[in-house]
Amino acid sequence: MAGTVFFHVTMSLDGFIAPAEVPVEDMFGPERKPDDPAVRRWMAQWGELHQTTFPQRFFRENLKLGEGGAENRDNEISQATFERTGASVMGKRMFDGGELAWPEEAPFHTPVFVVTHTEREPWERPGGTTFHFVNDGIESALKQAREAAGERDVRIAGGATTILEYLNAGLIDEFTITVSPVLFGTGTRLFDEVNADRIALEPRDTEFTGRVTYLTYAVHEREAG
Amino acid sequence: MAGTVFFHVTMSLDGFIAPAEVPVEDMFGPERKPDDPAVRRWMAQWGELHQTTFPQRFFRENLKLGEGGAENRDNEISQATFERTGASVMGKRMFDGGELAWPEEAPFHTPVFVVTHTEREPWERPGGTTFHFVNDGIESALKQAREAAGERDVRIAGGATTILEYLNAGLIDEFTITVSPVLFGTGTRLFDEVNADRIALEPRDTEFTGRVTYLTYAVHEREAG
Numbered sequence: 283m284a285g286t287v288f289f290h291v292t293m294s295l296d297g298f299i300a301p302a303e304v305p306v307e308d309m310f311g312p313e314r315k316p317d318d319p320a321v322r323r324w325m326a327q328w329g330e331l332h333q334t335t336f337p338q339r340f341f342r343e344n345l346k347l348g349e350g351g352a353e354n355r356d357n358e359i360s361q362a363t364f365e366r367t368g369a370s371v372m373g374k375r376m377f378d379g380g381e382l383a384w385p386e387e388a389p390f391h392t393p394v395f396v397v398t399h400t401e402r403e404p405w406e407r408p409g410g411t412t413f414h415f416v417n418d419g420i421e422s423a424l425k426q427a428r429e430a431a432g433e434r435d436v437r438i439a440g441g442a443t444t445i446l447e448y449l450n451a452g453l454i455d456e457f458t459i460t461v462s463p464v465l466f467g468t469g470t471r472l473f474d475e476v477n478a479d480r481i482a483l484e485p486r487d488t489e490f491t492g493r494v495t496y497l498t499y500a501v502h503e504r505e506a507g
Numbered sequence: 508m509a510g511t512v513f514f515h516v517t518m519s520l521d522g523f524i525a526p527a528e529v530p531v532e533d534m535f536g537p538e539r540k541p542d543d544p545a546v547r548r549w550m551a552q553w554g555e556l557h558q559t560t561f562p563q564r565f566f567r568e569n570l571k572l573g574e575g576g577a578e579n580r581d582n583e584i585s586q587a588t589f590e591r592t593g594a595s596v597m598g599k600r601m602f603d604g605g606e607l608a609w610p611e612e613a614p615f616h617t618p619v620f621v622v623t624h625t626e627r628e629p630w631e632r633p634g635g636t637t638f639h640f641v642n643d644g645i646e647s648a649l650k651q652a653r654e655a656a657g658e659r660d661v662r663i664a665g666g667a668t669t670i671l672e673y674l675n676a677g678l679i680d681e682f683t684i685t686v687s688p689v690l691f692g693t694g695t696r697l698f699d700e701v702n703a704d705r706i707a708l709e710p711r712d713t714e715f716t717g718r719v720t721y722l723t724y725a726v727h728e729r730e731a732g
Contacts, residue, residue, distance in 0.1 A: 295722070296697075465701050473692075484688070493710055497686065497720060
C-alpha cells in the first residue's frame with residue numbers, strides 16, 4: 283500500500299553526519315556569532331561535508347539561495363530524492379535548528395511530522411510545508427507520514443538519533459549514504475547507537491559522481507545467528 | 508624514485524576494520540577456543556566483513572586454503588593489489604596474530620617490515636616472505652620498505668594503529684577502503700585517532716562489484732585554514 287520508508291544523509295568517510303556540536307543559536311539565531319572559533323569550525327566542516335550539495339541548482343532554488351546553479355548528476359539525485367518524498371519525519375532538535383535556518387518557504391513542500399514532547403498546533407508555511415507535532419512516538423509519526431505520503435515515499439529526515447531509532451525498530455526499508463571525501467575526527471556519528479545484531483544490509487547500488495559516492499542499501503531483519 | 512605508499516583495508520559501513528577484540532591466542536593459538544561465545548562472535552563478524560574475499564581464487568591459493576575459487580572482479584582487484592606491492596609494513600600486533608594464523612608459506616612473498624620494540628633476527632619464510640623487525644620507528648621502517656620495494660609500491664598492511672600513525676605523519680600517498688555491507692556497532696575503528704585537521708582527501712575512483720564498494724582516495728596535506 284504505502285511507499286518506501288528511507289533516509290538519505292551525507293556522511294564523512296569516518297562516519298560523522300555533523301561536526302562537533304555547537305549551540306544552534308550561535309549559528310542561526312538572531313544573535314548568532316559567526317566569528318566564534320567553534321562556529322567558524324562548524325561552518326567550515328559543514329561546508330566541506332556538503333560541498334557537492336550547495337552549488338546545485340535544485341538545492342539553491344529550494345533553499346531560496348538564488349537562481350541558477352550546477353545541473354549535474356548530483357543535482358539530479360537531489361531533485362529525484364525530493365520528488366519521491368511525500369512526507370518527512372524528523373526529530374525535535376533537527377526541527378529547532380531548521381526553524382532558525384530554513385527560509386519562510388520551508389524546503390519540504392509536503393507534510394512534515396516532528397517527533398517531540400512539545401505540544402503545538404500544526405504550523406503551516408507558505409509553499410506547501412506543514413509541520414505536525416507528534417507526541418506519541420515514532421510509530422505514530424510514521425503512520426501519519428505514510429498516510430500523508432499516499433503513493434510516494436516517507437523520508438526520515440534526521441537527525442542521527444531519530445534515524446537510528448527508526449533503523450533499530452526495523453522501520454527503515456532502504457537508505458542512501460552520500461560518502462563525502464572528508465575526515466572529521468569528532469562530531470555526531472550516524473551509527474553510534476546501531477543495534478547491529480538485528481540489521482542485515484543488502485547492497486542495492488553505488489554511484490560515484492566525481493567527488494562523492496552514493497551507497498544505497500536495503501534493510502532486512504537479521505536472522506537469528 | 509620509489510613507488511606509492513598505500514593502504515587497503517576492508518571496513519564495515521559503520522567504520523570498523525575488526526570486531527570487538529578477543530585474545531588472539533583464543534582464536535588462532537594451539538589451545539584455541541572455537542566454541543567460546545566471544546570467539547564465535549568475532550569469527551562470524553570477521554567472516555561477514557570479508558565475505559567477498561574468502562571465496563576468491565587468489566586469496567584461497569595465497570592462504571593455502573585450497574585450489575580453485577571465484578575468478579570475479581573482486582579476485583582481480585585482490586591480485587592487482589598483491590602484484591603492485593613490493594614490500595609491506597605492519598605493526599607488532601598484526602604480526603603476532605598473523606604468526607599464529609598465516610600458513611608456513613606466509614602470504615606476502617616480499618620483505619615485510621614489522622614496527623616493534625622487540626629485537627629479533629630477520630625471519631625468512633618459504634615462498635619469499637622475510638620479516639624484518641624494525642626497532643627505530645615508522646619512518647625507518649618505511650625507508651627500508653621503499654628500498655626493498657624498488658619500483659613497486661609499499662603497502663602499510665595494518666593494523667589500524669599503525670595505518671593511522673602513517674596517515675597522521677603525512678606518509679600515505681593514497682588508500683583504498685573496501686566498504687562491506689555490514690554494521691558492527693563495536694570493534695576497532697580505522698579512523699579513531701585521525702588528525703583530521705592535517706589531511707585532505709582527493710577522490711580517485713569508486714568501484715561497486717555487487718556486494719562491496721572500493722573507495723580510493725589520494726591524500727594531501729591540508730592547507731592551513
